[in-house]
Amino acid sequence: MTTYNEIAGRRVNFLSSDPTYVDTNSDGQVWYNSSTATLKSWLPTGTWSSGGTMGTARYGLGGAGTQTAALAFAGGATYTSLSTSTESYNGIAWTALNSMGTARYRIVSTGIGTQTAALAFGGNTQVSPSFIVTGITESWNGTSWSPVASMNTTRTSFGGAGIQTAALAFSGRISGPSFTGATESWNGSAWTTLPATNPVAKSGVGSFGTQTAAISVGGSPPTVATTNSWNGTTWTATTDYPTASYALMGFGTQTSGIVAGGDTPTATLTTIWNGTAWTATSSLPTGRDAGASTGTQTSGLITGGRAPSPTGTSIEWNFGVYSYSAAAWASGGNVNTGRTYMAGFGTQTAAIKAGGNPTTNQTESYNGSAWTNVNNLNTARSDFQACGTQTAGVGAGGYLSPGVSNATEKYNGSTWTTSGNLNTSRYNAAVFGVDTAAIIAGGGGASPVGVALSATESFNGSTWTTTPATLNTARRLTVGTGINTAGLIFSGNPGTGVTGATESYNGSAWTSVNSMNTARNALGGAGTQTASIAFGGNGPSAATESWNGTSWSNLPNMSTARLALGSATKGTQTAALAFSGFSGGILTATEEWTGEVATANSKTLTTS
Amino acid sequence: MALFIYGVASNYGKDFFTAQDRQNFFLRGFPGDVWVIGATEKGALWLAERGVEKTKAEAQAIVDGEVSKAQAAYDALPAEQKTNLNRQRPTAINLP
DSSP: OOOHHHHHSSOOEEESSOOOOOSGGGTTOEEEETTTTEEEEEOOEEEEEEEEEEEEEEBSOEEEEOSSSEEEEOOEEETTEEOOOEEEEOSSOEEEEOOOSSOOBSOOOBOOEETTEEEEEOOEEEOSSSOEEOOOEEEEOSSOEEEEOOOSSOOBSOEEEEETTEEEEEOOBSSSSOBOOOEEEEOSSOEEEOSOOOSOOOBSOEEEEETTEEEEEEEBTTTEEEEEEEOSSOEEEEOOOSSOOSSOEEEEETTEEEEEOOBTTBOOOEEEEOSSOEEEESOOSSOOBSOEEEEETTEEEEEOSBSSSBEEEEEEEEEESEEEEOOEEEEEOOOSSOOBSOEEEEETTEEEEEOOBTTBOOEEEEOSSOEEEEOOOSSOBBSOEEEEETTEEEEEOOBOSSSBOOOEEEEOSSOEEEEOOOSSOOBSOEEEEETTEEEEEOOEEETTEEEEEEEEEEEOSSOEEEEEEEEEEEEBSOEEEEETTEEEEEEEBSSSSOEEEEEEEOSSOEEEEOOOSSOOSSOEEEEOSSSEEEEOOTTTBOOEEEEOSSOEEEEOOOSBOBBSOEEOTTSBTTEEEEEOOBSSSBOOOEEEEEOOEEEEOEEEEOOO | OOSEEEEEOOOOSTTSSOHHHHHHSOEEEETTTEEEEESSHHHHHHHHHHSEEEOHHHHHHHHHHHHHHHHHHHHTSOHHHHHHTTOOOOOOOOOO
16 A cells, blocks of 8 residues: 555654644644544645725726735726825735826726836726817836837726736727727837737736736626636637626736635635636635735735725735634723823733823733733833843833933832932933833933933832933833833924834834834833834824834834723734723723734544 | 714623624723714614614714713813823814
């Protein structure tokens, strides 16, 4: 009998629990789980999950790029409200960019180019009272659109493929009652009509691929399931789509594609194309057509479209062993007493809230679901800051109403104990590290009261020492994350207004790095020098951003905008906690952040 | 079709809204336990289970009342707190 080792080149492992999926080298791994008495293997599957929502809901729009670096443009909220809007996507959230020159919809839905080098061509510029189609072509350089040479055949609801410098257009509607199969190619500066025409001379043709290797699928009227393959010279009929449809959304290559949705009417069907056949796979969460579609067979994105009403939502396609749940804020247990400008430290499931405004010495402890009052601070204070863990924290400074504090207290999980004073009294500073190795930087000083400080002090567990390091941007109402030898400070109030300035600390000096997208003060944060998250702030703001060690990216907003909130600063970029604060009233609400979670899927092997 | 549903619901804490809820529909909280919810079936069910629906005008009036109270509280702050602590007077909030 042939063994699995002989077939796959690896043995069937005998394990007491499922192994960890490492990477594609794990594909094909089979193991026997002795605890559950099951023979198992990894199961690659395709899944759709929610993505970010565009600012402008629309259908008949165009797209470009990848699942984590995409572009969307044009489209219409209705046939009388056509858009020039351009938005970019970072895998989490959409950001508005410079608009196109010509408002239009019903352009090629599959991605043409990248987030920084895209092409838009053709479409409807008006439907009523006159039906007007265009061949206007615009080129996107990452910042703005520029008009380039127009198409030879003006058309709308057509197919296409390619990139900014090598694109293809085919089929479509050329007037109210007239259709074409004309094919033309773009070389980066001009369109050339090619001899071969697509036999599907219809509108709503789905498409994907490249300028020399594309697929045309479906179309209407009448609605067909026809699939044609383009080799750069000729069109050849291939396997029909499983159902007649149009306004299908496709992405990938001629031999490895995904097609989803379509108007049959608004369908959920998703299919995998392997170059010769269509195979149904996981359905769209809701029926959708006429959205922009971009990416690869293993990582794609559809945004906008009709679902069935015009939408700005995005859905992400992933094919592999991992399935993903989107990042989001969810409600946590309410604090017992709402405060503003309090200290927060610890983690999402083990946090401390201490002091705050109105001036108090109250302390509360969070266990991941509920807050409990615990022993109070020795010195009541607002605008207080602290760091560390729920059982080993340190807080220093604060505002005494009136007066500025230099008092330090350490928390051991049950009681606060006084420790060595700060050298510089301050409040609303950034504090990070642990109770035996902490850094305090910036804050509002005592002379004159409120002056934005740049001074930095280091704590060794009992004594604060002023360091030579000074912030490049003095600030108060700020946040710090990390440890005493690898820290980060972001945003704040530099004296007047707000700053988004971010600085990195290496244990001896501060270095300015890229600023936040939304400058603010009185915000919350958590994480490390290279993986932090920031949320809330003045406005009040609900904005959330993540830091990857180089730059900030937008994340989904909190449910309730708030400033002067507390945060568990020892939390992580994927598990953070925000609590209390102000939003037109003092809040008791807590929100818990969970970043995108990847889960490896396995299946049990049976003989059936 | 209206984009939003307006309602009042008291946030009872953990699981009042979940990460899945946030992915299913638009949700924003405002003063006075006012919530603005995306006008979808899931959003409407979420509010029906937790609170009562209001008209936009009714919801806005509740928010306005809360902001007025917050403004009065700010006005009553000692001058030293307004100056030293960079406290800003709460501004009007317009519901989407």
